[in-house]
Amino acid sequence: MTHKIAILGASGYTGAELIRIIATHPSMEIVALAANSKAGKSMAEVFPHLRHLELPDLIKIDEIDFDNVDLVFCGLPHATSQKVIKALPSNVKVVDLSADFRLRDPEEYAKWYGGQHDAVDLQGEAVYGLTEFYREEIKNARLVAGTGCNAATGQFLLRPLIAAGVIDLDQIILDLKCAVSGAGRSLKENLLHAELSEGYNAYAVGGTHRHLGEFDQEFSAIAGREVKIQFTPHLLPVNRGILATGYVQGDAQAVYDTMVAAYKDEPFIEVLPFGETPSTHHVRGSNFCHIGVTKDRIDGRVILVAALDNLTKGSSGQAVQNANLMLGEAETAGLMLAPCFP
Amino acid sequence: MTHKIAILGASGYTGAELIRIIATHPSMEIVALAANSKAGKSMAEVFPHLRHLELPDLIKIDEIDFDNVDLVFCGLPHATSQKVIKALPSNVKVVDLSADFRLRDPEEYAKWYGGQHDAVDLQGEAVYGLTEFYREEIKNARLVAGTGCNAATGQFLLRPLIAAGVIDLDQIILDLKCAVSGAGRSLKENLLHAELSEGYNAYAVGGTHRHLGEFDQEFSAIAGREVKIQFTPHLLPVNRGILATGYVQGDAQAVYDTMVAAYKDEPFIEVLPFGETPSTHHVRGSNFCHIGVTKDRIDGRVILVAALDNLTKGSSGQAVQNANLMLGEAETAGLMLAPCFP
Amino acid sequence: MTHKIAILGASGYTGAELIRIIATHPSMEIVALAANSKAGKSMAEVFPHLRHLELPDLIKIDEIDFDNVDLVFCGLPHATSQKVIKALPSNVKVVDLSADFRLRDPEEYAKWYGGQHDAVDLQGEAVYGLTEFYREEIKNARLVAGTGCNAATGQFLLRPLIAAGVIDLDQIILDLKCAVSGAGRSLKENLLHAELSEGYNAYAVGGTHRHLGEFDQEFSAIAGREVKIQFTPHLLPVNRGILATGYVQGDAQAVYDTMVAAYKDEPFIEVLPFGETPSTHHVRGSNFCHIGVTKDRIDGRVILVAALDNLTKGSSGQAVQNANLMLGEAETAGLMLAPCFP
Amino acid sequence: MTHKIAILGASGYTGAELIRIIATHPSMEIVALAANSKAGKSMAEVFPHLRHLELPDLIKIDEIDFDNVDLVFCGLPHATSQKVIKALPSNVKVVDLSADFRLRDPEEYAKWYGGQHDAVDLQGEAVYGLTEFYREEIKNARLVAGTGCNAATGQFLLRPLIAAGVIDLDQIILDLKCAVSGAGRSLKENLLHAELSEGYNAYAVGGTHRHLGEFDQEFSAIAGREVKIQFTPHLLPVNRGILATGYVQGDAQAVYDTMVAAYKDEPFIEVLPFGETPSTHHVRGSNFCHIGVTKDRIDGRVILVAALDNLTKGSSGQAVQNANLMLGEAETAGLMLAPCFP
Structure with a gap:
């Protein structure tokens, strides 16, 4: 049909x-x-x-x-x-x-x-459109709200850990880097090639980015208490891709095991071997999200890294994934396109 | 099967x-x-x-x-x-x-x-693997030789015109620009990001590029006489894409009509409206080739531009297109992936 | 002073x-x-x-x-x-x-x-501001008109050859590639990073670019007859740099000797050894122009390549060079900044 | 002389x-x-x-x-x-x-x-070559050890704050992004344009980067106790520039005032107005370091950002600055080159 x-x-x-x-x-x-x-x-x-x-x-x-x-x-x-x-x-x-x-x-x-x-x-x-966590509600929804692309990336890293209680909820830092297409096709001076290429900067520093509204809503709901994270986005001189580096406090092995368990049946989320880190190169143009967990040299500190394509898994791919569920189709229909590298 | x-x-x-x-x-x-x-x-x-x-x-x-x-x-x-x-x-x-x-x-x-x-x-x-021009031979071939990526691009621009006799065979210039993946994954200093990014240069200037062997063989065979073109490749600081600018002498309308007629039934070759020019942005990651024909301000001069992805239509996409024919499958099977833009 | x-x-x-x-x-x-x-x-x-x-x-x-x-x-x-x-x-x-x-x-x-x-x-x-060819007039001028950046590049390649009569005036093709800063800081969709990066295209194809007005004026004046060249600009996905590839007909050695003689005392124009070609990488951020001359495999055909920085030698560096002359200073004052590579 | x-x-x-x-x-x-x-x-x-x-x-x-x-x-x-x-x-x-x-x-x-x-x-x-903090020793040194480029950037952000005791020494995170020239001109697959351009990744995650040796040595010496920071470098798809984002805990105004006081007489360190953040675009090719301090929405959290050019202020510019002192010249001699933007 x-x-x-x-x-x-x-x-x-x-x-x-x-x-x-x-x-x-x-x-x-x-x-x-x-x-x-x-x-x-x-x-x-x-x-x-x-x-x-x-x-x-x-x-x-x-x-x-x-x-x-x-x-x-x-x-x-x-x-x-x-x-x-x-x-x-x-x-x-x-x-x-x-x-x-x-x-x-x-x-x-x-x-x-x-x-x-x-x-x-x-x-x-409206149902919040983070498919992996709202799958059943989405199947029956008439209106699904696609998530922010940064918000999706951060939640893939942090939701399982907050739910499992394996990290300190008051010491979460998310240092995120987003490609320029995340800002859309709008005519702004800072989006010109000559202004952006060959350079790098942070923006919305200090907790003013709107996607924090999503983090606050979702993380607090999971934890059953107010959770506020620190979130600093940066603008990458590339067209597609988000890399989020998360700094959390907890036991690294417990964090890794939690992540593996959370995503073991997910078709689009790949948890890398312990200690490996992903790259946006390897998800470009695809609906995949790669996640890495690494133990820091300081005991009790863990570094999380997630990579996805902001236009695909962060936005339009997620939208098709949700539409598939709403229409009774296989969730992965049309979405198994391999990443385009190099 | x-x-x-x-x-x-x-x-x-x-x-x-x-x-x-x-x-x-x-x-x-x-x-x-x-x-x-x-x-x-x-x-x-x-x-x-x-x-x-x-x-x-x-x-x-x-x-x-x-x-x-x-x-x-x-x-x-x-x-x-x-x-x-x-x-x-x-x-x-x-x-x-x-x-x-x-x-x-x-x-x-x-x-x-x-x-x-x-x-x-x-x-x-071995059958020469430029599918659009060797289709029947490829269907029955055991061994197909994939073309050079630059050679494919230049031939898409020039073969129909040489065959139709609408251009001066002694005044053909091909100024071609190829992305860095055309050089493969080899460790050479000039392929390092720091050496290549943010810059631009010609190479193999003067008619020394090996793909000239293909041009000579094919164009001379079509024309029934020796045809030698001038060919200057340049190295683009991008990962995928070839843009070839051809300078030929002939009647622009006849050139355009010849091109349209040659490719009107081809699934992967798109001839743009007269006077428009293609961009490598719009074929990236796909098996399509876009071709534009423009009349110069000087009478009798025509500018041709072709864009394709060197890794796809210029190489691996072409290979699958040929394999489809050799295996009795639809020529387009697996190849209708849309270009990845931006 | x-x-x-x-x-x-x-x-x-x-x-x-x-x-x-x-x-x-x-x-x-x-x-x-x-x-x-x-x-x-x-x-x-x-x-x-x-x-x-x-x-x-x-x-x-x-x-x-x-x-x-x-x-x-x-x-x-x-x-x-x-x-x-x-x-x-x-x-x-x-x-x-x-x-x-x-x-x-x-x-x-x-x-x-x-x-x-x-x-x-x-x-x-107004005196035309191509310093190397209008030096004496500029010294005494009140108003100097800076040249187009593409126009400067093309003239460095062709003026000496037209003046010396060593090339066929009716068979000159200039295939030029210009960085995005040549279009200025204006808010246009095609100048956005996401539209321009990782791609490549021609524009103003067919002889419609305004810098042709300068070529027509200057080349015809030098030749004492009307000279019209073919000129096709392309947009490079880099911030600075112009590379112009010229296709001319004449004796390669005569062309090279003419070029060397023309520029042997110029502080900013470097003619490379015969057969070598320049790169925009090596002039970035500087007032230098590098020029290469190569013999084609077809007798009587010569490929010329010039590289300069459109914002420096093509515009503001040229302007300071002219101002130095107008103010009685050393022509090179403030302009010996080395190129910024990588 | x-x-x-x-x-x-x-x-x-x-x-x-x-x-x-x-x-x-x-x-x-x-x-x-x-x-x-x-x-x-x-x-x-x-x-x-x-x-x-x-x-x-x-x-x-x-x-x-x-x-x-x-x-x-x-x-x-x-x-x-x-x-x-x-x-x-x-x-x-x-x-x-x-x-x-x-x-x-x-x-x-x-x-x-x-x-x-x-x-x-x-x-x-050997004297440690971070000029702004070892100036007098460098003047009399025979051998000066240039710092790591990442190490310099992190120290510009953190030394004054550690010395002044205005931040929690056990909660320092440095998320750093370095351009590819930081890896030198070596032939490694991950430094190829096709592997690096249009993507982004972390490396040496978990506290294994050698520049941590410098951080440990210097920060512990200043604090008079062992100080260990978390440090995660990332590889930027650009040729020049380091941006370091520091996450520290303390009073934002005190942090800002400390930073301003520390650098008010420094010719190459520019502290931006409170709440502004720098970009690597604006230091490219120069010996300047721009520093920004922003208060987070969470009380007691402060975000620090520093930008410099890894090849200039992070390496060769620093080296000339030190040589100037060793040779009795003005510290800024030859180093006031303005950044090259765009």
């Missing part, structure tokens, strides 16, 4: 990545592509790398006939997404890739995103 | 690219991987990006049971390849990715590769 | 590069920096790499006291520059880095830049 | 960087360049970017007439350096860029570098 798919916000990088994945998906068919600012154009004009595909031209959202759509991927900007999704017919399943439904608490939303939420009911209904 | 595949020289980039493609191929199964210098290792050690696949460990070539193999991809270095292929049992089909069987004339081989050929008989038997 | 310098358009890359050079110049002092859109800011805010220098804050152009200025570098956008320079007091020397005064013929200006010139008198008076 | 300089190990990146700096140094003259493996070649062959300089050809070390040399920069590999320096005449001043004399304790040397030291006397005599 083929599912009819619409993509809203198809002119951004997550939109393009969805199409790349769906291009070889066995049971999804794209029936509508919307991008208000580029309506009327063909995808070949907006993303020439998709030129070989037979795709509908870009239209405006309100031109879509949603009676003919089974599932919508919504890659619209934050704040816009909630307005649009609220207006969709209730029979359509939705995977949102924006930040609008990640936080369940309207006050937390207001704190991190600086405004009142326009669809508080949906905010409560 | 599943075909049993062996890859010789599996620890190089073309080997890795073959495995990446075959990972989602519907009817190929890898039964043996050989790399003499790394025999005994797992592929996850040699190429961690292939960690998720169940693959045989690397062994030595003489450890392979060729009775259990339908087709061999041979990614060994030039000169080694001919020795190994000569010794293979005659029932095994072979796609060679080296330069050893590209030139049919032993004297031309000696001129460009500097030594006598060890398997002159096979040299005569 | 210290010369008082003002820079207009100081928030762009050529402005920053001027300041970088002047930072260690023995006889220039920056007394005013103007950038209308960023007036009020410090240079450390706009270009943090200049943080260690004591520099005046950015102001608006009309806030500058030009009585206190000996020489103005004008790095304003095309078309703006002519209006501003026309209004400057006549005692101030001007080096313009825009395109406004490169073309002497108002009709040619209108043809390439699409509008009427606002300062036709100055257009006639 | 001009000082006669010899460089041993001139064919590596630190050798090239020394020559780049000395090229515009007012009082140093290079009289000998040694590189045993490339003896007989000109520098233009080994490093074409130095082509414009009049430099002696490369010779073997034992061909140097040390009577004619005032100061030697020794850029030889670890372990080789100590043998060569031991044999130098005692009148020659030496700045060593290797690791051989960084650790004063022979046992610590054996622990981190895995062998007995060949010149234990010199090991005791």
